Amino acid sequence: MSHVPAGGQLLIASNRGPVSFARGADGTLSASRGGGGMVSGLSAAADEVPMTWVCAALSDADREAARTSPGGVLDPDQTGGGAVVRMLDIPPDVFASAYNDVANSTLWFVHHMLYDTPNQPSFGPAFSRDWAAFRQYNEMFATALAGAADNGGGGAPARAVIQDYHLCLAPKMLADRRPGTPIAHFSHTPWAPPEYYRLLPTEVGREVLAGMLGADHAGFLCQRWADAFMDCCEALLGAKVDRDARQVSHGGHLTSIGVHPLGVDAAQLRARAAEPDVAAKMTALSEAAAGRKLIVRVDRTELSKNIVRGLEAYRELLHAHPEWRGKVVHLAFAYPSRTDLAEYRDYTAAVQRLAEQIDAEFAAPGWDPLILEVVDDYPRSLAACRLADVLLVNPIRDGMNLVAKEGPILSDRNCAVVLSTEAGAAAELGGHALMVNPFDVTQTMHALDRALTMSDAERASRCSALAAAASALPPARWLAEQLQALDRTTGS
């Protein structure tokens, strides 16, 4: 089935690309393809139109692969064919400032409202230097995209699809370099409301918005984030906002705003979860659970995922409902993320400490109340989702949260989902999940109890409604929808 509307070459830009490298013990580089819905959805489009994917080298091994490839264009044998992948060898200090200090420690914190504001943020000379690096990083992407667009030959113009907060300045930079290139941007995060967004230095906040408005189409995961973006454009830039038409005009340029709630390719995900490596993990997990009910969570060890309060809710459940002691096991899989940042290392340590306390308080011969694993094991995560009776997804704030969508599709046991009202997924799943305020540990505890005691009939009907909503907009269609909107806006 053709998804992508006809047109010129597709240029994708994202910080994390579809492939990464590792150096083996013998010194050779080996490539592995990234998983996840976005990578597979975007890659699938390469079957339909020529595609160039520009991404950053994230590690020393990536940098070596980029340096040894002519023009940074990776060998198709390493990337699995499909898209031409151009990996940018950004100077390590520029990359570290742009990725760690601006993208992940500042923009991510603003959009997820993670600051402990009496102490942070504090913008001084160091931030000015980091911001200059962030500009340089975005410029390198814009230059690479402009070059790739020029190389596309005649015919329909290349269309650029730029991903996420790391690349919020690149749309305007590309438009300046190559006027007339149709440009879409997509935000995979929430967007902060103006009151919080104003934490950014004023000119920085304005530059981010103007950078995004260099795009012809700006996409968001739910209406709430799109509204917040439009509110910020109005409040900080004085842009003309038409909320009904979902359009923002600024500096003589019009940007259409879209809501594209990324979903899951159910058939592909189920096929992956039916492979033998997942079956082996299911056997091991079933042995550990020994017939008990399973409450499952799968996250990056990410501050916004609210893992500590999730564990507190589980501890409260074992206090308030002692009947569950010995009858339930909580599998908390929190794979490492952004470990260069002290906040993330501290958070991971806090998760581990609380897990030890819960274990010390409740473990009994033959019963491990909690299995916390801080290691990346995708087959085991899929296995846990298949076995889950309850899926706990309680982020403080989250762009979408694909685990909330994947869980019901994968579950062999019609899992009940306890879901934060602050996840983008709430817009689609809210009617069928058990909704919680992520800061309300006691409410979360009650929701866990309700999820564990729900009748089989109710579980089945809720789970099938959740799975249907979760697969409503699979990645290939999600991309096609954005390109259609882009074509409408640019009149292509």
Ligand code: G6P
């Ligand atoms: C979020 C962001 C993505 C990012 C991912 C993993 O989902 O929206 O852009 O790739 O987190 O974070 P990382 O820093 O490891 O790329």
